[in-house]
Amino acid sequence: MEVIYSPGEHEDPRPGREGLPPRAWVDRTDAQQLSLNGDWRFRLSPTAAVPGGDEFAKVDFDDGAKQWSDLPVPSHWVLHGHGNPAYVNIPYPFPVDPPFVPTENPTGDYRYAFDLPKDWSLGDGKTVLRFDGVDSWCKVWVNGTLLGTSSGSRVPVEFDASAALLAGSNVLAVRVHQWSAGSYLEDQDQWWMPGIFRDVTLLHRPEGSVVDHFVHVEYDHKTGGATLKVDAKPSGRVVIPELGIDAPTGELLHLAHVEPWTAETPRLYTGHLVTAGERVPLHVGFRTVAVEDGVIKVNGKRILFRGVNRHEFHPDTGRAVTRETMLQDVLLMKRHNMNAVRTSHYPPHPHFLDLCDEYGLWVIDENDYETHGFEQLDWAGNPSSTPLWKDALLDRVGRMVERDKNHPSIIIWSLGNEAGPGENIGHMASWIRQRDSSRLIHYEGDKTCKYVDMYSRMYVTHAEVDALGRREEDPLDDPELDKKRRAMPFILCEYIHAMGNGPGGQAEYQRLFEKYPRCQGGFVWEWIDHCFIKPTTDGRKYWAYGGDFGEEIHDGNFIVDGLLFPDRTPSPGLIEYKKVIEPVAITRADSRRVSIHNNRDFASLDDLAFTYRLERDGRGVAGGPLAVPSVAAGHTVTVPLPDVALSHSGERIWTITAVLAADTKWAKAGHEIAWGQFPAAETSPPVVATSSSAPVFDSATGVVTLGPAQFSTTTGQLTRLGRLPVTSLQLDIWRATTDNDRGQEYFEGICWADVWREANLDKVKHRVKRVGIQGNAFVVETRAAAGSWNRGLVTTYTWTAEGGGVRLTVKVVPDGDWGDMILPRLGVRVGLPASLSRASWYGYGPGEAYPDTRSGVKLGQYGLSIDDLQTPYVFPQENGSRIDVRWADFAGSEGGLRVEGVPHFAFTARRWTTEQLQAARHTTDLVPGDNVWLNIDHAVNGIGTASCGEGVLPEYKLRVSETEFSVLLRPT
Numbered sequence: 001m002e003v004i005y006s007p008g009e010h011e012d013p014r015p016g017r018e019g020l021p022p023r024a025w026v027d028r029t030d031a032q033q034l035s036l037n038g039d040w041r042f043r044l045s046p047t048a049a050v051p052g053g054d055e056f057a058k059v060d061f062d063d064g065a066k067q068w069s070d071l072p073v074p075s076h077w078v079l080h081g082h083g084n085p086a087y088v089n090i091p092y093p094f095p096v097d098p099p100f101v102p103t104e105n106p107t108g109d110y111r112y113a114f115d116l117p118k119d120w121s122l123g124d125g126k127t128v129l130r131f132d133g134v135d136s137w138c139k140v141w142v143n144g145t146l147l148g149t150s151s152g153s154r155v156p157v158e159f160d161a162s163a164a165l166l167a168g169s170n171v172l173a174v175r176v177h178q179w180s181a182g183s184y185l186e187d188q189d190q191w192w193m194p195g196i197f198r199d200v201t202l203l204h205r206p207e208g209s210v211v212d213h214f215v216h217v218e219y220d221h222k223t224g225g226a227t228l229k230v231d232a233k234p235s236g237r238v239v240i241p242e243l244g245i246d247a248p249t250g251e252l253l254h255l256a257h258v259e260p261w262t263a264e265t266p267r268l269y270t271g272h273l274v275t276a277g278e279r280v281p282l283h284v285g286f287r288t289v290a291v292e293d294g295v296i297k298v299n300g301k302r303i304l305f306r307g308v309n310r311h312e313f314h315p316d317t318g319r320a321v322t323r324e325t326m327l328q329d330v331l332l333m334k335r336h337n338m339n340a341v342r343t344s345h346y347p348p349h350p351h352f353l354d355l356c357d358e359y360g361l362w363v364i365d366e367n368d369y370e371t372h373g374f375e376q377l378d379w380a381g382n383p384s385s386t387p388l389w390k391d392a393l394l395d396r397v398g399r400m401v402e403r404d405k406n407h408p409s410i411i412i413w414s415l416g417n418e419a420g421p422g423e424n425i426g427h428m429a430s431w432i433r434q435r436d437s438s439r440l441i442h443y444e445g446d447k448t449c450k451y452v453d454m455y456s457r458m459y460v461t462h463a464e465v466d467a468l469g470r471r472e473e474d475p476l477d478d479p480e481l482d483k484k485r486r487a488m489p490f491i492l493c494e495y496i497h498a499m500g501n502g503p504g505g506q507a508e509y510q511r512l513f514e515k516y517p518r519c520q521g522g523f524v525w526e527w528i529d530h531c532f533i534k535p536t537t538d539g540r541k542y543w544a545y546g547g548d549f550g551e552e553i554h555d556g557n558f559i560v561d562g563l564l565f566p567d568r569t570p571s572p573g574l575i576e577y578k579k580v581i582e583p584v585a586i587t588r589a590d591s592r593r594v595s596i597h598n599n600r601d602f603a604s605l606d607d608l609a610f611t612y613r614l615e616r617d618g619r620g621v622a623g624g625p626l627a628v629p630s631v632a633a634g635h636t637v638t639v640p641l642p643d644v645a646l647s648h649s650g651e652r653i654w655t656i657t658a659v660l661a662a663d664t665k666w667a668k669a670g671h672e673i674a675w676g677q678f679p680a681a682e683t684s685p686p687v688v689a690t691s692s693s694a695p696v697f698d699s700a701t702g703v704v705t706l707g708p709a710q711f712s713t714t715t716g717q718l719t720r721l722g723r724l725p726v727t728s729l730q731l732d733i734w735r736a737t738t739d740n741d742r743g744q745e746y747f748e749g750i751c752w753a754d755v756w757r758e759a760n761l762d763k764v765k766h767r768v769k770r771v772g773i774q775g776n777a778f779v780v781e782t783r784a785a786a787g788s789w790n791r792g793l794v795t796t797y798t799w800t801a802e803g804g805g806v807r808l809t810v811k812v813v814p815d816g817d818w819g820d821m822i823l824p825r826l827g828v829r830v831g832l833p834a835s836l837s838r839a840s841w842y843g844y845g846p847g848e849a850y851p852d853t854r855s856g857v858k859l860g861q862y863g864l865s866i867d868d869l870q871t872p873y874v875f876p877q878e879n880g881s882r883i884d885v886r887w888a889d890f891a892g893s894e895g896g897l898r899v900e901g902v903p904h905f906a907f908t909a910r911r912w913t914t915e916q917l918q919a920a921r922h923t924t925d926l927v928p929g930d931n932v933w934l935n936i937d938h939a940v941n942g943i944g945t946a947s948c949g950e951g952v953l954p955e956y957k958l959r960v961s962e963t964e965f966s967v968l969l970r971p972t
């Protein structure tokens, strides 16, 4: 056959061609640079074989034709009207036929005309063209001259453009294929989004400029001294005035005393590397990373990761994130007590790492490598174990390490994520070890820990973490490897899956990390919900997820699993995490003293100011500063509580708060870091009012009146309370299932949402058995039972008049075989008029809380509109419960309702029913109806993190049992 077309270049599994050797990334030096970001010309073709071939790269090619349009660089073309993003978690969205990719291969041709600044000295040294990120494969020309190709979406490539550039105007042309051999190495759980999505820069490399440099540091915690060696090519001088250094490169410098770099104290010494042709800024942080005594130590101390997995994401621009967004992420992490970030699952934009150095975050820098889609093929043909891919893997890991090697914040290199086992993993690890032995190596997929420095797992249950903490995990078959692994530190590179409502069980993990030195914390999955805005047909906006862009293969809302909502507002999961990982534990020592424990790894608490507040029934009665002496890391002090005269009644609660004493780089003075709350005195039980009147039955209307309440005798239901018409007050055991309810518990292998559906718990019918008057009480006996099953809950509602309102006592007696069933909730629900618009309550708040997600809420008095009680989870589900509420007032223009607990209850109040919430797929599906639906819960089931991980812990499961609870309802 005479071959006229054969694709191939982009299907070559080897690294790209003609890229310059990778080197340390520096934001700016004194050498000239020119950003080529801007509006480029762009044309999209459906296949890699574009008619006209490479013609478009020629200088005089006409890019004004109608197939061409403007496209910003950096960006993803799918977010600019050229095709769509597509979300798949594990499987490849194309046939697994490595290294080949489909003929249908969206291909973007880019052209950019630019002028070289007049003072650009082309004759001196070289000019280099740098791409910080191109997804997934590119071929680059300048003025029609081919410079080279590159594979590896999230690692940079530089080409020598010197010979091709002209003084004055130039044309840069780039061809980008969405699919390439490299796509097999980039099967991360995220949106597939092609394009030149990071900066493009032209860099002048004058004669004698720095080809590469490597800053080597060591800190000796015993002496407080350090060493510094800056290797550079060509050689030059290292100048750090603050340290009195002006020394040749390549020389080992001994420093008698430095302040070390830690995530808590990110001390950077700034200076310059000066060579004949360039002055390169240096930001040196001194620290030593090691595994000693089976734990990871920095500067001689065990550290505890309070981490998060960060994908790069912005709802407008995808992975093309601005520096402002990167800073926003770092500030949000610091403000929420985090100290570590895993750059899942690729090296981030390099500026993000500069911010981690500057603001203080431990970093696990991860290689751009995942082949998870091979798992369903039993890893057959997996690149990790196939020699064909060795060079490509060494190329990309090398480009990460070379680019990022000078960041003090990076203490661990990660070889990739979910790429199975194989010798190429070993090759990458060995290459790193010979190049940079100063950091540790991580790869969760190395189950036997043959190649890595720490045992890392994801989504392990609490019970297993406990065993791991004791180094009593199940043994490996190979005794040598087992011994090695058992001696290693343990981290959870992913845990507590922040999908939808939750994650629950956070505090219990933290207690294990505090208990066992080996368990050095974890990284929440994940930072932010990855969603894009889409309009409904009537123009309302919603957050779109997998499947909303017509994808053939997709994983729905599994991409909506962040601590931040897509617009970066914190979710309740983040509020909870901030509290769970707080660096100061403030607890009651005894009735007169508070204990303050410093949970930091290095720093004292001298940067914090403490305050106290005494409240009675949620109202402040005293407050002010609390003097706390200096507390070193890991130490505890006990401080007397202020001598405030306590009143004799009401609920009296101390709240002790630690805030920043002065402004920092990342938050203002007064920013809350930690708090503790505990009773100041025993609360005496409330005085129970006695029944004041008896029910009156009007046989003409069939209505029973009891105090301010009216009931129907046919349904037994409350129909009116004072001025308020009321509907459908009855037992409720259902909640709109959460993502975690729908998940598969790792431990028991149960999906509770499936169990509940099978049990028809969402289809409960209420049979009225008897309605009557018994003394002063109006009594309704019913049997609530789910369709198709013979088990039920015999429910008796007893109403008595009390203090201007009515007391409802609900007795629930299980009937029939409920087995080990757990219930979503147990309480009553009632339809109230839509005119109710506000809730105020005394209980926990201000945000939602469930039995296993309640660390972040405080006892106090709060008020919110009914609308603001909702947590707007992208995928609608149960939300907004306020827990351990003593009383709540629901107010509106046409009368209100007060609910008082005997002693406590939880509530949700919404403008739609649970059924509507359950049926909704996007927030715009939720439309206010004619009622406010109030659920008054005696108990609710926990949340857990089974969307990926462990289910609800036994102590938070709501089991079916005989129960009685009461509330007082009063019209207002």
Ligand code: GAL
Binding pocket: 089, 188, 189, 345, 417, 418, 458, 494, 497, 525, 558, 561, 948
């Ligand atoms: C992990 C994976 C992450 C993400 C998570 C579930 O297995 O490493 O990328 O897919 O599960 O959201």
